[in-house]
Amino acid sequence: xxxxxxxxxxxxxxxxxxxxxxxxxxxxxxxxxxxxxxxxxxxxxxxxxxxxxxxxxxxxxxxxxxxxxxxxxxxxxxxxxxxxxxxxxxxxxxxxxxxxxxxxxxxxxxxxxxxxxxxxxxxxxxxxxxxxxxxxxxxxxxxxxxxxxxxxxxxxxxxxxxxxxxxxxxxxxxxxxxxxxxxxxxxxxxxxxxxxxxxxxxxxxxxxxxxxxxxxxxxxxxxxxxxxxxxxxxxxxxxxxxxxxxxxxxxxxxxxxxxxxxxxxxxxxxxxxxxxxxxxxxxxxxxxxxxxxxxxxxxxxxxxxxxxxxxxxxxxxxxxxxxxxxxxxxxxxxxxxxxxxxxx
Amino acid sequence: xxxxxxxxxxxxxxxxxxxxxxxxxxxxxxxxxxxxxxxxxxxxxxxxxxxxxxxxxxxxxxxxxxxxxxxxxxxxxxxxxxxxxxxxxxxxxxxxxxxxxxxxxxxxxxxxxxxxxxxxxxxxxxxxxxxxxxxxxxxxxxxxxxxxxxxxxxxxxxxxxxxxxxxxxxxxxxxxxxxxxxxxxxxxxxxxxxxxxxxxxxxxxxxxxxxxxxxxxxxxxxxxxxxxxxxxxxxxxxxxxxxxxxxxxxxxxxxxxxxxxxxxxxxxxxxxxxxxxxxxxxxxxxxxxxxxxxxxxxxxxxxxxxxxxxxxxxxxxxxxxxxxxxxxxxxxxxxxxxxxxxxxxxxxxxxxxxxxxxxxxxxxxxxxxxxxxxxx
Numbered sequence: 123x124x125x126x127x128x129x130x131x132x133x134x135x136x137x138x139x140x141x142x143x144x145x146x147x148x149x150x151x152x153x154x155x156x157x158x159x160x161x162x163x164x165x166x167x168x169x170x171x172x173x174x175x176x177x178x179x180x181x182x183x184x185x186x187x188x189x190x191x192x193x194x195x196x197x198x199x200x201x202x203x204x205x206x207x208x209x210x211x212x213x214x215x216x217x218x219x220x221x222x223x224x225x226x227x228x229x230x231x232x233x234x235x236x237x238x239x240x241x242x243x244x245x246x247x248x249x250x251x252x253x254x255x256x257x258x259x260x261x262x263x264x265x266x267x268x269x270x271x272x273x274x275x276x277x278x279x280x281x282x283x284x285x286x287x288x289x290x291x292x293x294x295x296x297x298x299x300x301x302x303x304x305x306x307x308x309x310x311x312x313x314x315x316x317x318x319x320x321x322x323x324x325x326x327x328x329x330x331x332x333x334x335x336x337x338x339x340x341x342x343x344x345x346x347x348x349x350x351x352x353x354x355x356x357x358x359x360x361x362x363x364x365x366x367x368x369x370x371x372x373x374x375x376x377x378x379x380x381x382x383x384x385x386x387x388x389x390x391x392x393x394x395x396x397x398x399x400x401x402x403x404x405x406x407x408x409x410x411x412x413x414x415x416x417x418x419x420x421x422x423x424x425x426x427x428x429x430x431x432x433x434x435x436x437x438x439x440x441x442x443x444x445x446x447x448x449x450x451x452x453x454x455x456x457x458x459x460x461x462x463x464x465x466x
Numbered sequence: 467x468x469x470x471x472x473x474x475x476x477x478x479x480x481x482x483x484x485x486x487x488x489x490x491x492x493x494x495x496x497x498x499x500x501x502x503x504x505x506x507x508x509x510x511x512x513x514x515x516x517x518x519x520x521x522x523x524x525x526x527x528x529x530x531x532x533x534x535x536x537x538x539x540x541x542x543x544x545x546x547x548x549x550x551x552x553x554x555x556x557x558x559x560x561x562x563x564x565x566x567x568x569x570x571x572x573x574x575x576x577x578x579x580x581x582x583x584x585x586x587x588x589x590x591x592x593x594x595x596x597x598x599x600x601x602x603x604x605x606x607x608x609x610x611x612x613x614x615x616x617x618x619x620x621x622x623x624x625x626x627x628x629x630x631x632x633x634x635x636x637x638x639x640x641x642x643x644x645x646x647x648x649x650x651x652x653x654x655x656x657x658x659x660x661x662x663x664x665x666x667x668x669x670x671x672x673x674x675x676x677x678x679x680x681x682x683x684x685x686x687x688x689x690x691x692x693x694x695x696x697x698x699x700x701x702x703x704x705x706x707x708x709x710x711x712x713x714x715x716x717x718x719x720x721x722x723x724x725x726x727x728x729x730x731x732x733x734x735x736x737x738x739x740x741x742x743x744x745x746x747x748x749x750x751x752x753x754x755x756x757x758x759x760x761x762x763x764x765x766x767x768x769x770x771x772x773x774x775x776x777x778x779x780x781x782x783x784x785x786x787x788x789x790x791x792x793x794x795x796x797x798x799x800x801x802x803x804x805x806x807x808x809x810x811x812x813x814x815x816x817x818x819x820x821x822x823x824x825x826x827x828x829x830x831x832x833x834x835x836x837x838x839x840x841x842x
Contacts, residue, residue, distance in 0.1 A: 318583070380467055383467055383470075384467060387467070387470060446509070446510055446511055447474055447476055447510060447689070448476050448479050448480075448510050448511055448512065448515060448689065449476070449511075450510065450511025450512075450514050450515070451511070452508075452509070452511060452827045452828065453828075455825070455826055
């Protein structure tokens, strides 16, 4: 689909597009509205009025910054929608409503904004998500990275019991929904000036489907966490600390694809710390572990699900342990700041 | 993964560990020179597979750690000069200079600081930004120095007047010599850094082994390499031998990489050089030859850069860690006042530093309360 805005007039976003005047209005009616299509709740008002939902609500907010804006397997628009979907899914909630706030850097190509808006529309429709509200601001050139997207999302909680770190119990099995590290490596190796040729696509994917499958199968899900920034290690350390439990995972059981592993070896990165955008960790009772694994594997977005560890019955001190290749255990630590490629 | 999994075989590792145990009749203290080796040892817990009498001391082979604070201060001043882009390897960005500042903080003050993966990327940047001065902060051992030489040669061939180098390259053999000559030396045998030797070969080490009567085993970085290197070093110690031995035969020859050495010789000359934590080491560094001095950032930015001040007292004991006389957890600041988020000194900066390795793979709770047997 071609960008419907008259590009000859405005091939790039100008400060006036965020000025609250005629141009901003045209941006909404001629670019965002057609791109979002029937996912957009058609309310030209200061806010959207939503029907009350029957179930308890889950509510989340997220800011999305990514460089480059387009990467193998996705773009910032898809990432923004799915990131919000996934945060809601981790609460056991079916995603329902989304709001979007665009901070655009002056000079962004209108065609780029159109492609990203279309990607948002597709992701929203595919995930049965209504776009209820939006906002656009334009900042001067040099004061943004092209585009930032802030989102908020509302979901309908479908899980019978509370899902979260405090619900984790000794003896629970720990599952991951697939191989790790794809998003972080796909994005890092596509940055300008980064001459490492790795055939890896981002794992960017909506996680409500696999979570819904677990809930529908009657699996008693204790905790879920999507493995975004900080990767599996950060998620496990957080859950161990917040839940006051002792976690043990087995390094040899952790799935990492050969190209991601190779890239991590070359760059000196630890796949456990690398970001994902379509993977989660699930805590389920031990007796449900095999069934949970089978249910996840039957879903196309969690076909690589596997058990990687368990919650220890030892005196809990809020730590996550990794048993390595040579049988030696070490405590997992949160990553400190940005992951940086090593010197040699 | 090919060429990796073969060198991480748990059954073979167990056999090597048993063979080391069987050969040991008394305690020995070995030093692995390279920070990459330190990280591999701790990450995989290989030190715990060794018999109690074998103590591993962690050497100064971490370029991030030994780059003098004064050079970092110079880099900060250069980066803050308008019109400049400062490039360096990613793990230099968190290293503190003489004060609390690091390159991340300098970047937050508005400087254009960019991590690059190769010095050639910095040359490409200079080509792409003709109106800016691009300075590469060149750190690293003989492993990385040839790439810097290649970069500056490429810059000259391309006639790039806006590219320069702040050189802080260092050489391993003089550091080994200094460690062994120190009155508090505890090292009885060395694992030399395989990657450095893949460039330089091991001729330079033969004199060291003979003069100080220590075995030196050129060793790789994979778990089986490290265990095999330790096994060979222990066997020499037990036999009273002191020769250079090559464990890393798949990458290293006695003469090394002649092309890389020629490149080094063309661009650099051996200079006396301060190592952070260790002081000035005779012949311990590389400086630009006279013919290449027009690419020297320190003179190009002489107005901005204060003359190399004498090093301030370090707020941390990383010098002792780098010499192998202090283990990171023995430092009172380790894991409390000093963490990777707030490093007091360079050895805590993530990358190759021994303190960072202990913090990452042996958290403080780990020391206070080792993991119970049930979970091993």
